[in-house]
Amino acid sequence: MAGLLGIILQRLLLGIATLFAVSIIIFVAVNALPGDFAQSILGQGATPEAVEAIRNQLGLNESPPTRYFKWLLGAVQGDLGIPMSQALFQSFTGSSTGGDVVTVFDQIIPRLKNTMFLAGVSAAISVPLAVTLGILTALFRNTAFDKAMNVSTLSAISSPEFFLAYILILFLAVLNPVFPSLSNIFPGMEFGDRLNKTMLPALTLTLAVTAQMMRMTRAAIINLLASPYIEMARLKGLSPMRVIVKHALPNALAPIITVVALNLAYLVTGVVVVEVVFVYPGIGQLFVDSVKIRDIPVVQACCLIFAAVYILLNLTADVLSIISNPRLRHPK
Amino acid sequence: MNALVWILGGLLVILAIAWVFRFATQKATDNKPYFRDMPLSVAFGYVFAAAALLLSIWYFFQPKAVDGIPSAGVIFFRWAIIGLLGFAAAAWVFRTVFRNVGSENSKKLFRSMPLTAAFGVMIIIVYAIVSIFAGLIAPYGQEEILGAANVVAGGDPAIGGNPEYPLGTDQIGRDILSRLIYGAQNTVGIAFITTCLAFILGGTLGFLAAVLGGWLDQLLSRMVDALMAIPSLIFSLLLMTIATAWAGSEAWLVTIYMIFIIAVIDSTRVFRLSRAVGQSIVVMDYIEAAKLRGEGMGYLIFREILPNALAPLLAEFGLRFCFVFLTIASLSFLGVGIQPPKADWGTMVRDLSPFINYASFAPNAAVTPLLAAGAIALLTVAVNFVVDWMLHKSSGLKE
Numbered sequence: 013m014a015g016l017l018g019i020i021l022q023r024l025l026l027g028i029a030t031l032f033a034v035s036i037i038i039f040v041a042v043n044a045l046p047g048d049f050a051q052s053i054l055g056q057g058a059t060p061e062a063v064e065a066i067r068n069q070l071g072l073n074e075s076p077p078t079r080y081f082k083w084l085l086g087a088v089q090g091d092l093g094i095p096m097s098q099a100l101f102q103s104f105t106g107s108s109t110g111g112d113v114v115t116v117f118d119q120i121i122p123r124l125k126n127t128m129f130l131a132g133v134s135a136a137i138s139v140p141l142a143v144t145l146g147i148l149t150a151l152f153r154n155t156a157f158d159k160a161m162n163v164s165t166l167s168a169i170s171s172p173e174f175f176l177a178y179i180l181i182l183f184l185a186v187l188n189p190v191f192p193s194l195s196n197i198f199p200g201m202e203f204g205d206r207l208n209k210t211m212l213p214a215l216t217l218t219l220a221v222t223a224q225m226m227r228m229t230r231a232a233i234i235n236l237l238a239s240p241y242i243e244m245a246r247l248k249g250l251s252p253m254r255v256i257v258k259h260a261l262p263n264a265l266a267p268i269i270t271v272v273a274l275n276l277a278y279l280v281t282g283v284v285v286v287e288v289v290f291v292y293p294g295i296g297q298l299f300v301d302s303v304k305i306r307d308i309p310v311v312q313a314c315c316l317i318f319a320a321v322y323i324l325l326n327l328t329a330d331v332l333s334i335i336s337n338p339r340l341r342h343p344k
Numbered sequence: 345m346n347a348l349v350w351i352l353g354g355l356l357v358i359l360a361i362a363w364v365f366r367f368a369t370q371k372a373t374d375n376k377p378y379f380r381d382m383p384l385s386v387a388f389g390y391v392f393a394a395a396a397l398l399l400s401i402w403y404f405f406q407p408k409a410v411d412g413i414p415s416a417g418v419i420f421f422r423w424a425i426i427g428l429l430g431f432a433a434a435a436w437v438f439r440t441v442f443r444n445v446g447s448e449n450s451k452k453l454f455r456s457m458p459l460t461a462a463f464g465v466m467i468i469i470v471y472a473i474v475s476i477f478a479g480l481i482a483p484y485g486q487e488e489i490l491g492a493a494n495v496v497a498g499g500d501p502a503i504g505g506n507p508e509y510p511l512g513t514d515q516i517g518r519d520i521l522s523r524l525i526y527g528a529q530n531t532v533g534i535a536f537i538t539t540c541l542a543f544i545l546g547g548t549l550g551f552l553a554a555v556l557g558g559w560l561d562q563l564l565s566r567m568v569d570a571l572m573a574i575p576s577l578i579f580s581l582l583l584m585t586i587a588t589a590w591a592g593s594e595a596w597l598v599t600i601y602m603i604f605i606i607a608v609i610d611s612t613r614v615f616r617l618s619r620a621v622g623q624s625i626v627v628m629d630y631i632e633a634a635k636l637r638g639e640g641m642g643y644l645i646f647r648e649i650l651p652n653a654l655a656p657l658l659a660e661f662g663l664r665f666c667f668v669f670l671t672i673a674s675l676s677f678l679g680v681g682i683q684p685p686k687a688d689w690g691t692m693v694r695d696l697s698p699f700i701n702y703a704s705f706a707p708n709a710a711v712t713p714l715l716a717a718g719a720i721a722l723l724t725v726a727v728n729f730v731v732d733w734m735l736h737k738s739s740g741l742k743e
Contacts, residue, residue: 030569030570030573031573033566033569033570033573034570034573034574037570037571037574038574038582041583041586042582042586044586152386152389156393157389157393163460166460166725166728166729166732167725167728169728170666170670170721170724170725170727170728171720171721171724171725172670172673172674172677172717172720172721172724173674174674174677174693174717175693175714175717175720175721178693178697178713178714178717179714181700182420182700182703182710182714183420186700186701186703186704186710187416187417187420187703187704188417190347193701251383253383253385277575281577281578282575282577284577284578284581284674284678285577285674285677285678288678289697299578299581300581300678300679303581303582303584303585303678303680304679304680306585306588306589308585311581311582311585312582314578315574315578315579315582318574318575318578319573319574319575319578322573322575323573
């Protein structure tokens with residue numbers, strides 16, 4: 013087991029190194045703004061005083077490396093600075109008295125929770141659905157059912173999320189009012205109500221990710237069906253369902269787990285468009301809004317969080333596939 | 345809750361019918377092996393499919409309007425079914441024609457083609473024609489503001505349509521059909537250019553890394569690893585923020601920047617593939633022979649490696665194109681991609697999306713945002729069908 017722990021530790025360190033590299037990329041990208049972003053945000057007509065005030069607010073007068081390490085240190089401690097809108101407000105009122113300053117951190121945390129809730133609901137629907145459908149299509153492979161599923165999942169993967177979203181809105185919100193088409197979530201909501209309002213975005217995401225997982229499950233199981241032990245089980249007289257669930261599925265778990273983890277990573281980062289369509293108050297919507305008004309501190313922070321979640325889930329996929337497949341633990 | 349009970353009850357009834365169906369067929373066919381060994385789940389599947397088919401047919405022939413009020417559900421259902429059957433029929437005709445017309449090779453190709461792939465090829469050809477000749481096909485200009493705004497699609501004056509604008513006009517009076525046609529040119533054209541750029545960049549660097557190896561390979565690979573650790577839509581949104589600041593008030597510059605940004609982000613994926621493919625080719629004997637002949641780097645890459653790596657790269661090109669196309673559409677949908685007044689499908693979906701709320705009483709008005717979104721979906725689905733078929737064919741899978 014010590015070897016396994018070592019491998020996990022090694023992957024974790026690799027993940028942290030990657031995150032570090034990503035933070036440098038984000039920082040460099042943001043600093044590629046023409047002039048500096050105090051000027052570019054206030055526009056041509058800004059007074060020098062206002063620009064100077066913003067520069068001070070954001071600490072732009074320091075050298076880039078100093079700023080980078082300050083930002084990184086802050087980010088590690090959960091201090092992501094203050095949003096541009098706040099800085100602007102303070103520079104106009106001429107005070108930075110603290111008090112009711114809303115930091116980037118305060119803005120992001122409740123929205124991150126909402127996004128996690130949405131991703132959680134979609135995962136709770138899509139993972140069991142995908143695995144069941146995968147098993148069924150493997151069981152009834154090359155029948156009309158399998159072919160119909162193949163065509164419909166391929167179409168679902170390739171359609172843009174907003175197309176799926178509007179189709180769902182059309183049928184489940186406008187024509188048959190089952191779920192609300194606007195997800196106005198607020199803190200202190202009852203769970204059932206909240207679930208009801210999250211349902212349409214969650215279903216859209218489910219449509220988008222189930223297909224991939226299902227196809228992978230099917231492929232992984234069918235790959236194994238030519239193995240001698242499956243032949244043995246079949247000749248023993250077991251029913252096809254039993255052969256697949258008891259004998260093939262456990263050995264197909266590694267690729268299935270990997271694709272599930274990768275799709276969860278997609279869920280967390282692919283929510284952006286879905287959140288915008290349904291006006292769901294998650295981090296994706298915050299990100300898009302900040303991109304539009306060029307609120308750099310928020311954009312930077314959201315980007316870092318998305319990257320961190322993405323790396324973490326990829327890492328989990330990696331580690332889980334190593335755990336479930338002992339052969340990967342001893343590379344030749 | 346009530347609906348849930350109905351659904352569960354319906355499923356139970358179907359299960360009962362399935363049992364009866366199996367029992368009856370066993371008796372009727374005197375225990376033929378197929379029916380004798382049929383699991384209940386398969387019988388359930390048959391009965392369920394039959395029930396769904398009957399229900400669809402019944403729903404399809406419901407009256408389009410009750411007491412003058414359009415029943416929108418029926419209308420949308422009819423459009424969907426007619427669209428589906430129409431496309432399938434068109435694909436079938438297309439395949440049948442090309443099975444009998446053309447060179448021996450192309451005839452052979454079409455004979456082995458499943459209907460989905462034929463559909464994909466047909467749609468790609470149609471899109472290519474429309475996007476190349478958009479200026480000739482479109483009845484109006486893409487930025488032209490016409491006489492009437494908010495004309496309903498369908499061209500029926502009784503419900504607010506106008507035969508001059510078959511798909512209606514948008515909120516400021518631009519012809520939607522023309523904008524859809526020009527959108528093909530803008531969106532598809534830009535996605536195509538971007539994918540080509542990504543392939544030139546990623547492919548060249550990938551092959552270079554494979555041929556040269558050593559520190560260059562290490563450097564490029566680590567850089568690509570870091571770039572790929574950021575989700576691509578998020579990264580392109582971040583870079584677009586900066587690009588809009590650089591572009592200032594010049595909208596067309598934003599589009600140029602977008603092409604480069606997405607090309608660079610996407611080239612990382614191309615790099616990975618071409619490096620892997622290149623590495624497996626570099627160790628071949630004929631490369632060794634070429635090296636011993638004293639051929640240069642350019643010859644090695646373009647005359648030895650590229651022809652042998654073409655098949656996987658071509659399949660990847662299709663998938664990358666879909667991906668780039670969806671990214672551009674999403675960026676435009678979010679408002680930071682292709683800038684107005686250029687017609688583009690992502691922007692059109694966003695601008696027309698409020699119409700969808702009128703679906704229950706004015707189905708013709710609600711269909712316009714879906715047309716733009718459907719135009720995007722149709723192309724990506726088509727490309728995916730073709731790529732799926734190509735991969736299936738090249739992998740030699742028979743199952």
